Amino acid sequence: MGKLIDGKQIAKDLRAAVAVQTEKLATQGITPGLAVILVGDDPASEIYVRNKERAAGKVGVNAQTIKYPADASEAEVLAKIAELNADDSVDAILVQSPVPSQIDEHKVQEAIDPRKDVDGFHPENIGRLYANREGYYPVANTPRGIMTMLHHEGVDVAGKHVVVIGRSILVGRPMAALLQGANATVSLLHRYTPASLTELLVSEADVVIVATGVAGLIKGSELKAGAVVIDVGINRLEDGSLVGDVDFASAEPVASLITPVPGGVGPMTIATLLQTTVELAAQHHGVALEDPWQTI
């Protein structure tokens, strides 16, 4: 029977570790500053942003949300980013996705100073990740949070075959790059991967990470016995319940370790965002943090 990976608890431990770091920075007069730009009134985005702000306050990160109406111009948002780039009290900037169609999301992401790019979406930081550069730079928080979970659970991916399903720039692609950097052999599958090939690769995988937004895409009968299963998907069913991209009931008896939905990957994302914010603040002020990549 699969052991549950308790993302809620690991995220709690990570937030506690981040709070210790902010206390250390406070002794040097540094309060990490996170600026979140929210354009429009998408209710899900408002909830995400409120959660980020609340979680930040609890670990000693000074978060501010800058709200714009849905008809805000791209120029307005770019001007605000330029102001935040120049603001010494701001260490980390993110623009909540999605933005209204009159705003070019890529242009906005590229306007953020790469040294304040807390989501890791700036092409410079993506390039560093793909080049497997040494040294510190921000990377996307969801895949990084998954690496933290795997590390926490003692799963060493070096030499393992990891199947990642979904190739978005938010999750699947940076996930594959991080895993390759950690010496895994990675198969990156997506909606155009033939079903027979998916079946073959998943049946051979030591670790399966699913980020597609398709409820119940992967079933237990497709997994290798003892596989580690990480379910990134968040899907709301008609009855209001939340499920992942993995059919939990059939996968759990086959897996050695499995993340639940909710309570798995989700809580790690915000905790990792705070971790990255504090690291960017330390970098900004020239303070060395112990082991920035593996806080817990």
Ligand code: NAD
């Ligand atoms: P996306 O829509 O940008 O990308 C989905 C990817 O899945 C694409 O690469 C697509 O090719 C692939 N895909 C779609 N259908 C498929 C199929 N039938 N077979 C194989 N591949 C298929 O989505 P995203 O932003 O990467 O998010 C994916 C899921 O993860 C969503 O449910 C989202 O809500 C969730 N998510 C969770 C967190 C978190 O913190 N837990 C963070 C980000 C995203």
